Amino acid sequence: MIPYAKIAKYSDLLWGNILGEQISFLVSVLGPILEDPDITVLDAGCGTGRIIRSLSKMFPCHFQGFDASEEMLDIARQLSDDRIEYFTATLQNFNVNKKVDVILCLYSTFNYLTRDEDIVDTLNRFSSALKGVRGIVIIDTCNFLHNLVEGCGKEASKTFVDNELRVVDHIQYYIDTTKNIWTHDETLEIYENEKLVDTIRERHYLRYLTYAEFRLLLNLSDLRNFKCAVENGYDVSSNIQDRLIYIIRN
Numbered sequence: 204m205i206p207y208a209k210i211a212k213y214s215d216l217l218w219g220n221i222l223g224e225q226i227s228f229l230v231s232v233l234g235p236i237l238e239d240p241d242i243t244v245l246d247a248g249c250g251t252g253r254i255i256r257s258l259s260k261m262f263p264c265h266f267q268g269f270d271a272s273e274e275m276l277d278i279a280r281q282l283s284d285d286r287i288e289y290f291t292a293t294l295q296n297f298n299v300n301k302k303v304d305v306i307l308c309l310y311s312t313f314n315y316l317t318r319d320e321d322i323v324d325t326l327n328r329f330s331s332a333l334k335g336v337r338g339i340v341i342i343d344t345c346n347f348l349h350n351l352v353e354g355c356g357k358e359a360s361k362t363f364v365d366n367e368l369r370v371v372d373h374i375q376y377y378i379d380t381t382k383n384i385w386t387h388d389e390t391l392e393i394y395e396n397e398k399l400v401d402t403i404r405e406r407h408y409l410r411y412l413t414y415a416e417f418r419l420l421l422n423l424s425d426l427r428n429f430k431c432a433v434e435n436g437y438d439v440s441s442n443i444q445d446r447l448i449y450i451i452r453n
């Protein structure tokens with residue numbers, strides 16, 4: 204089963220606390236571009252569409268999103284209006300009917316590409332999907348080295364509350380340094396009116412992708428002549444360095 208099948212309906216609650224920072228960051232990078240009603244933004248691995256749903260309330264341009272998980276897309280479609288178009292695809296096989304101006308691949312979606320050849324192939328797909336030379340790609344990966352500070356093999360728990368719903372999220376991770384794989388085990392305990400109604404367990408295999416490796420693979424791809432800047436958090440004024448966010452443009 205693709206991870207997220209069962210987590211899908213809780214993901215907006217789990218990731219809601221960072222949404223404001225993400226949108227401010229994207230607006231600071233893309234703002235004036237998104238004011239143009241003729242441009243199209245593609246969200247690659249859009250999940251429930253929470254990013255493009257927010258942006259579509261603020262900007263007049265076109266939005267598309269795709270994801271590998273039908274369950275995530277079901278929620279995206281339920282919560283979106285007709286201005287956003289969704290389709291099922293993977294990073295490894297997606298195609299667009301019409302070229303796009305901006306590609307987003309956010310919140311660790313890119314880390315699901317575990318093999319070098321898939322990473323280069325996806326960057327090539329991003330390059331082919333971009334319209335002309337003024338396109339922008341924003342890829343937000345997890346800064347695993349920073350997260351190691353939290354302690355490998357230790358369990359971290361967080362609680363999220365929405366009215367009668369309480370979700371306790373336990374995360375434990377392991378790394379395989381020979382394959383650069385980060386195994387992320389997540390257990391969600393779902394309480395409704397303080398009664399435990401479900402326990403969901405999912406295991407995710409993510410690529411442990413450092414900045415140096417990303418730059419090497421980018422140089423092997425068709426985006427090699429684009430400029431690439433990196434930020435290590437959404438809130439550039441804070442010391443939290445938990446993301447590696449690549450802004451790739453001509």
Ligand SMILES: C[S@@+](CC[C@H](N)C(=O)[O-])C[C@H]1O[C@@H](n2cnc3c(N)ncnc32)[C@H](O)[C@@H]1O
Pocket residue numbers: 206207218247248249250251252253254269270271272275292293294295308309310311312315316
């Ligand atoms: C952490 S979620 C982030 C979703 C969304 N980008 C966001 O910021 O809310 C990761 C998403 O990547 C999707 N995903 C994982 N591997 C994928 C692949 N190979 N192709 C497309 N989507 C993938 C999952 O289904 C999930 O929706």
